Amino acid sequence: MVVLVTGAGGQLGLSLQFIASNYPEIQFVFCSSAVLDISNSERCQQVFAQHQPDYCINAAAYTAVDKAESEPEKAHLINVTGAQNLAKLCKAFNVVLLHVSTDFVFDGSKKSPYTEEDVPNPTNVYGQTKLKGEIAIQEVWEKNFIVRTSWVYSPFGHNFMKTMLRLASERDTLSVVDDQIGSPTHAVDLADALLQIILTNNQQPTTNNFGIYNYSSEGQCSWYDFAGEIFRVNHISINLQPICSSDFPTPAKRPQYSVLDKSKIKNVFGLSIKNWEESLKPLN
Structure with a gap:
């Protein structure tokens, strides 16, 4: 079974490389953006023709929320x-396509976890483009799994955890917003979930489970809570202060609440999902 991974140099792509040896039944083809620019259709054609994949995990994305x-x-x-x-x-x-999307397709006005049936209403350019990407895929090819996730971090690439650890090495005091609520998701856990979807689908090719799924760690917290736990597990002492989003304006508006309901993916694929605190490990 050949699985082509785009965006192999990003944190999800690197997480997939990190656990690839756990899946000997899969032959991985890892393509960084330098090797495969997914906006170049001719290059995509060449790579697909060369490797003849059975599955494609699209881990390539523009994720700079404010820059967008x-x-x-x-x-x-x-x-x-x-x-x-x-x-x-x-x-x-x-080829079966697994595409990673985001909680930012929602506006954050809900007070209970978002399900796959909730109507998206993105509040920023990043969320708008990710939603349009979902729609484009659905209009073209029915054999797709669109997996919406949230607050992704890992030891790889650029993410909130690594930013907090860097800032803690430079400052004695740090202020982090405490009025945006979501679920941190370790990219390695997400990578495992994507591969479990592939294995399950491969065992049951006649079962049509294609469509949109939510995946994130269990539990919820604010960015302030997340930062506090990052510092705790890494044994870092710092004066951490909670602030409101209004005190820390950003170019892109973030959803105030973007917790995802994972009932569907757990029921369909039998996934066991860790609590976000359980997945958070020291960075060493």
């Missing part, structure tokens, strides 16, 4: 055009 506000065309090129290109190639080569 001033670079909407670039975000659209990767998150929409790129996703559409992959869907077209997956259809042409009869």
Whole structure:
């Protein structure tokens, strides 16, 4: 079974590489953005023709949420055009596409966890392009698993955890917003979940479980809570102060609440999902 991974140099792609040896039944083809620019349809065609994958995990994305506000065309090129290109190639080569999306497709006005049936209403360019990417895939190719996740971090790439640890090495005091609520998700846990979907689908190819799924760690917290736990497990003493979002304005508006309901993915694929605190390990 050949699994092509785009965006192999990002934190999800690197997490998939980290656990690849746990899946000897899968032959992985890891393509970084330097090797495979998903917005280049001709290059996508070449890679698919060369490797003949059975599955494609699209871990390539424009994820700079604030920067997207001033670079909407670039975000659209990767998150929409790129996703559409992959869907077209997956259809042409009869490849199952796993596409990673985001909690930021929601506006955060809900007070209970978002299900796959809730109507998206993104409040920023990043969320808008990710939603358009989902729609583009669904319009092109039915053999897709769109997995919405949230607050992804890992020892790899750029993410909130690594930013907090860097800032803690530079400062004695740190202020973090405490009025945005979500679920931190370790990229290695997400990578495992994606591969479990592939294995389950491969064992039951006649079962049509395609569609949108939510996946994040269990539990919820604020960014302030998350930062506090990061410092605790890494034995870092710092003066951490809670602030309101209004005290820390950003170019992109974030959802106030974006906890995801994972009932569907647990029921369909039998996944056991860790609590976010259980997944958080010291960075060493």
